[in-house]
Amino acid sequence: MPRTVHDTSAILDAAVRLLETGSADAITIAGVIREAAVSSGSVYHRFPNRAALLAAVWNRTVQRFHAELYPLFDEEPVAAAAALGRRTVSWCRAHPADARVLLAGLGSFEPAAWSPENRSLREADQARWDQHVRRLVTDLKAVTGSATAEILLVVLDLPYAAVRRYTGAGRAIPATLDGIVEQIIRTQLAPAPQE
Numbered sequence: 001m002p003r004t005v006h007d008t009s010a011i012l013d014a015a016v017r018l019l020e021t022g023s024a025d026a027i028t029i030a031g032v033i034r035e036a037a038v039s040s041g042s043v044y045h046r047f048p049n050r051a052a053l054l055a056a057v058w059n060r061t062v063q064r065f066h067a068e069l070y071p072l073f074d075e076e077p078v079a080a081a082a083a084l085g086r087r088t089v090s091w092c093r094a095h096p097a098d099a100r101v102l103l104a105g106l107g108s109f110e111p112a113a114w115s116p117e118n119r120s121l122r123e124a125d126q127a128r129w130d131q132h133v134r135r136l137v138t139d140l141k142a143v144t145g146s147a148t149a150e151i152l153l154v155v156l157d158l159p160y161a162a163v164r165r166y167t168g169a170g171r172a173i174p175a176t177l178d179g180i181v182e183q184i185i186r187t188q189l190a191p192a193p194q195e
Helices: 008-021 029-036 040-046 050-074 077-094 096-104 116-144 148-167 177-188
Strands: none
Touching: 008 029, 008 040, 008 050, 008 096, 029 040, 029 050, 040 050, 050 077, 050 096, 050 116, 077 096, 077 116, 077 148, 077 177, 096 148, 116 148, 148 177
16 A cells, blocks of 8 residues: 655645634644644654644745745835735735734744744745835835835735735635725825925
């Protein structure tokens, strides 16, 4: 009888599915073993403890999400901001389980308990993301005259708030929401009038 190989991705997918039942507290080693229908050895071989599992779930989700968004920063600032909002909504619609991970927030995944290696992975990705966001904010301030707080609210917080209403209630994100978010961002970040 051939040996069944359980890949890491399938185990992490099972962990993310457990989040559908509530908070990140639902993600346990025992729960993943049941959900993925794998042996305990398959899970413990990859994740020696719950902290390692939580770190892997968070890091994989955020890296996937950011990988989709990084190319958008190369556009003209207002177009980049609008594209980021649109893509955030469409990505969450296409990946509802991963969207729940993002919306739960880093603190739900107990980063203080992570290994130094997992913390370093998160910090490296966060530093890269922050660098892109800082550059975009600087460019948007120059183009629009808007304050940093307003730009962050419109570009980063608005798309999350828009999808949270649906994801938090277990409802599908409407197909029109991408365009609505994009239009709001474009309107709020209209370039300052020339004098």
